[in-house]
Amino acid sequence: MQENLDQIFVLLQHRLMGTLPMALQPLAGVVLGVVAIVCIFPALFALTTVFERKGLARIQNRIGPNRVGPFGLMQPIADGIKSLTKEDIVPLSADAAVHFLAPVVLVVTVFMGFAVLPMGRNMVLVDMDAGLLFYFAMGASTELAVFMAGWSSRNKYSLMGAMRAVAQMISYEVVLLLSSVTVVMIAGSLSLTKIVEAQNHYSWGLPHWFIFTPWGCAGFVMYAIAATAETNRSPFDLPEGESELVAGYHTEYSGFKFALFFLGEYLAMFSISGLGTTLFLGGWSAPLASLSWVPSWIWFFSKLMMSIFVFIWMRGTLPRLRQDQLMNFAWKFILPMCLLNLMVAGLWRFLGDGWLRWVLCSAILVAAYMGMGLNELRRKHIGPRRYRYAE
Amino acid sequence: MLGEGILKGMAETAKNFVGSFFSAQRLTTVQYPEQRIAAYEAARVFPFLVYDTENRDGGWPEWEAGLRCVACQICEKECPPKCIFIEKSKDKKLDANGKAQFYPARFDIDISVCMSCQICVEVCPFEAIKMDTQFELSTEDRFGGLLLDCKQLAKPNEYYHQIHPSDAAEVDGRLAEGRAKADAKVTAGALAAAQKKAAEPPTGAGN
Numbered sequence: 001m002q003e004n005l006d007q008i009f010v011l012l013q014h015r016l017m018g019t020l021p022m023a024l025q026p027l028a029g030v031v032l033g034v035v036a037i038v039c040i041f042p043a044l045f046a047l048t049t050v051f052e053r054k055g056l057a058r059i060q061n062r063i064g065p066n067r068v069g070p071f072g073l074m075q076p077i078a079d080g081i082k083s084l085t086k087e088d089i090v091p092l093s094a095d096a097a098v099h100f101l102a103p104v105v106l107v108v109t110v111f112m113g114f115a116v117l118p119m120g121r122n123m124v125l126v127d128m129d130a131g132l133l134f135y136f137a138m139g140a141s142t143e144l145a146v147f148m149a150g151w152s153s154r155n156k157y158s159l160m161g162a163m164r165a166v167a168q169m170i171s172y173e174v175v176l177l178l179s180s181v182t183v184v185m186i187a188g189s190l191s192l193t194k195i196v197e198a199q200n201h202y203s204w205g206l207p208h209w210f211i212f213t214p215w216g217c218a219g220f221v222m223y224a225i226a227a228t229a230e231t232n233r234s235p236f237d238l239p240e241g242e243s244e245l246v247a248g249y250h251t252e253y254s255g256f257k258f259a260l261f262f263l264g265e266y267l268a269m270f271s272i273s274g275l276g277t278t279l280f281l282g283g284w285s286a287p288l289a290s291l292s293w294v295p296s297w298i299w300f301f302s303k304l305m306m307s308i309f310v311f312i313w314m315r316g317t318l319p320r321l322r323q324d325q326l327m328n329f330a331w332k333f334i335l336p337m338c339l340l341n342l343m344v345a346g347l348w349r350f351l352g353d354g355w356l357r358w359v360l361c362s363a364i365l366v367a368a369y370m371g372m373g374l375n376e377l378r379r380k381h382i383g384p385r386r387y388r389y390a391e
Numbered sequence: 392m393l394g395e396g397i398l399k400g401m402a403e404t405a406k407n408f409v410g411s412f413f414s415a416q417r418l419t420t421v422q423y424p425e426q427r428i429a430a431y432e433a434a435r436v437f438p439f440l441v442y443d444t445e446n447r448d449g450g451w452p453e454w455e456a457g458l459r460c461v462a463c464q465i466c467e468k469e470c471p472p473k474c475i476f477i478e479k480s481k482d483k484k485l486d487a488n489g490k491a492q493f494y495p496a497r498f499d500i501d502i503s504v505c506m507s508c509q510i511c512v513e514v515c516p517f518e519a520i521k522m523d524t525q526f527e528l529s530t531e532d533r534f535g536g537l538l539l540d541c542k543q544l545a546k547p548n549e550y551y552h553q554i555h556p557s558d559a560a561e562v563d564g565r566l567a568e569g570r571a572k573a574d575a576k577v578t579a580g581a582l583a584a585a586q587k588k589a590a591e592p593p594t595g596a597g598n
Contacts, residue, residue, distance in 0.1 A: 058411045059404045063420045317404045318397065373393025 006295040010122050033125040037114045045266040046076035052312045059316035086255035098152035103260035106145035110264050112138040113271040118193045120284045120297030131192040143169045146249050153252035161248025165239030171330040172229035178338035179222040182215050182345040183279045196283035205289040209282035214361040215345040220280040222334055227272040233311055235318035273307035340368050432555055435522035437502045438511050440544045441551050443487055454545040459519035462495040466511035466520055474504035488573045498541040518562045524554045
């Protein structure tokens with residue numbers, strides 16, 4: 001029974017495939033998987049928009065949307081109808097073809113990333129040997145869509161937003177990759193299913209997730225920061241900073257094309273959280289050996305939603321960074337830490353089992369963090385600002 | 392330590408998030424159409440015309456009979472955005488003091504123009520125009536619907552007592568004083584006339 005519940009979606013897929021002739025079955029299997037992904041994640045997106053608004057409201061001691069349907073849960077439907085019925089405006093001087101293609105390319109590339117994510121035991125659309133590489137290739141092409149949107153709109157705010165976005169995404173892409181490479185070093189594979197398998201065993205009932213190792217913990221923190229920047233979420237939402245750039249690269253988009261950008265942003269958030277879960281939080285494996293009876297896909301999605309909650313929490317807390325702070329942070333702080341973490345992961349791999357590697361690796365990382373932190377803080381003047389022209 | 396501020400901030404927002412579910416003090420939102428806060432006594436929105444329910448001149452509808460306004464047109468002249476339009480009557484009717492006065496044949500206030508400055512209230516010598524607290528005045532007709540006529544503006548003194556109790560009591564006191572003075576004058580005049588009549592020697596008696 002438990003086994004069946006765990007594999008319910010896989011069994012369902014096989015049952016449906018069985019109704020078709022043999023020759024069509026592989027194709028049907030892929031189509032079913034794609035349809036499932038294309039249905040589930042936008043539905044999750046709809047729910048997340050309303051929960052995000054409610055969560056942010058609670059953080060600011062407000063109630064949040066509660067008018068449409070019970071507890072405001074029908075709000076996304078109302079929003080969807082609104083954006084579908086809105087006029088689709090294309091600026092006269094815009095490059096119409098590219099302007100149309102940009103949101104499509106964004107959503108398609110983001111969806112492609114889901115193909116290699118293992119969402120449960122045996123639940124992966126394409127079990128690629130180089131899954132991680134494929135994921136990053138797809139993730140990097142979203143930058144193209146963003147720049148297409150900014151360039152084709154022929155608007156200074158769009159272009160500025162797009163340039164900021166591209167600069168930011170390329171900078172943080174490096175960090176994202178380098179922090180993930182540590183996992184590849186230890187797991188010895190680029191395949192995401194193999195990476196989950198490497199974490200899916202327990203000692204004394206506790207899991208061997210990579211986040212519970214010194215290099216994994218540091219890597220996860222850096223991955224989370226880079227993921228936030230990569231998906232243009234607050235506090236790294238400079239590309240679409242409403243207060244300075246109207247809406248950044250999607251200033252000239254309205255109606256359903258705008259909704260597609262919105263969808264793309266949230267889907268990117270889901271997929272990057274899913275990848276983080278897979279790399280560091282043990283993917284679909286249970287947090288305790290005694291909880292392994294719960295279906296694996298429940299664990300994957302609950303970890304995913306936890307990450308989304310942290311994204312929302314950070315958005316409710318942190319103010320937006322300045323462009324130079326953003327760049328300095330990426331290149332001068334996180335990147336050196338990432339490189340150091342690579343060394344530490346190597347050290348961890350070659351020190352073998354025992355307490356020595358725990359102490360040594362933790363000490364190196366903590367010392368580096370404290371040292372760099374002290375150095376940063378010493379040079380920075382913290383306190384009330386004085387402006388010469390205002391005196 | 393680096394990153395300490397972020398953690399502090401996250402703790403603060405977490406406190407807000409959890410606290411808003413449990414503490415009514417944190418969640419101060421009033422969900423307007425269902426929940427309402429009683430208006431403050433000094434609240435003011437748009438002017439209305441006060442009428443007295445007693446002392447009415449017969450033959451008039453209640454609201455028109457007790458209307459304190461005598462169409463002196465001071466408010467019309469003083470109104471900064473010029474949102475008041477008054478037409479003075481040709482005939483007269485008895486006011487609360489029993490004196491024959493003009494009355495407004497037309498009294499319109501365009502509340503789309505009114506800026507709620509209360510100058511009309513300050514300049515009115517007859518305590519006839521006061522500020523209302525009614526604010527849900529949206530209408531489908533933005534021209535006719537926002538141009539209030541005399542009948543729509545007229546509201547009883549009891550209503551004034553209800554929305555601004557202390558102001559209304561003060562005004563009533565002042566009006567009662569004026570009425571007493573007027574009555575005294577009338578009685579004094581009558582008395583003087585009677586005395587004069589008594590003191591005068593009867594002229595036609597000898598004839």
